Structures are given as structure tokens and as C-alpha cells.
Amino acid sequence: MINIDPVALAISIVNFLVTIWLLNIILYKPIRQILHKRKEMFSGLDRSIKTSLSDAEEKEQAYDDGLKNARAKGLKEKEAFLQAASQEEKGIIEEINRKNQENIARIQAKITEDTEAAKATLFKEVDAFAESICRKILGRAVS
Numbered sequence: 001m002i003n004i005d006p007v008a009l010a011i012s013i014v015n016f017l018v019t020i021w022l023l024n025i026i027l028y029k030p031i032r033q034i035l036h037k038r039k040e041m042f043s044g045l046d047r048s049i050k051t052s053l054s055d056a057e058e059k060e061q062a063y064d065d066g067l068k069n070a071r072a073k074g075l076k077e078k079e080a081f082l083q084a085a086s087q088e089e090k091g092i093i094e095e096i097n098r099k100n101q102e103n104i105a106r107i108q109a110k111i112t113e114d115t116e117a118a119k120a121t122l123f124k125e126v127d128a129f130a131e132s133i134c135r136k137i138l139g140r141a142v143s
Contacts, residue, residue: 038133045126052118059111066107070100 074096134142
């Protein structure tokens with residue numbers, strides 16, 4: 001038969017509770033804090049990526065709207081010039097089309113440049129954050 005010593009049992013329970021408390025302070029809390037910070041950092045990166053993507057979509061939509069407006073304007077001007085003499089009409093339409101093409105090319109170049117710059121900035125930040133997280137978790141630099 002097993003005899004249970006109340007003093008030894010009380011000491012064992014107190015020892016167990018103190019061990020759990022110390023482990024919580026020394027080990028579990030710091031790990032949970034690191035995981036929480038990491039989660040916040042990734043959610044911040046996710047928000048910035050979503051913001052950049054929505055900005056790019058808005059710029060693309062503005063470009064499409066501008067293109068539609070430019071085409072609509074060109075068609076209205078074309079109809080107005082059809083009533084004028086044929087030689088004068090041809091010269092004016094050619095000038096308008098050339099300007100519209102230049103504007104479209106300039107707008108496309110600007111949107112492409114802005115998108116690439118935003119992507120480059122985000123990719124630079126992602127690498128730096130990933131490296132920092134790896135250093136913190138592993139405790140050493142990752143090559």
C-alpha cells in the first residue's frame with residue numbers, strides 16, 4: 001500500500017506551482033511577445049501591400065477613365081471637324097491624335113514607373129523585416 005506524506009505532497013505541489021510560474025515568466029511570456037510582435041509586423045506589411053495594390057488599381061482606373069475621356073473628346077472633335085473643309089479637317093485630326101498618343105504614352109510611363117517604384121520599396125522592406133525576424137528567432141544572422 002502507498003503511504004502519502006502530507007508534508008512531501010504539499011512541498012511537491014508548491015514546487016510544481018513555482019516551476020510553472022518561473023517557466024511562464026522566463027520562457028513563455030517572451031516567446032508569446034515575440035510571436036505577437038511578429039504577427040503585428042506581418043499584418044502591417046500586409047496592410048501596406050494591400051494599400052499599394054489598391055493605389056495601383058486606382059491609378060489604372062484613372063488611366064482607363066482618362067483614356068475613355070480622351071477618346072470621347074477626340075470623337076466629338078472629329079464630328080465637329082467633319083463639317084469643315086476636308087483638307088483642314090485632316091490636319092486638325094492628325095494633330096489631335098498625335099497629342100493623345102503622346103499623353104497616353106506619358107501616362108502609361110508614369111503609371112509603370114510608380115508601380116515599379118512601389119514594388120521595389122515593398123520588396124526591400126520585406127527582406128529587411130524577414131531578416132530581422134530570422135535573427136530574433138534564431139539568435140544568429142541568416143545568410
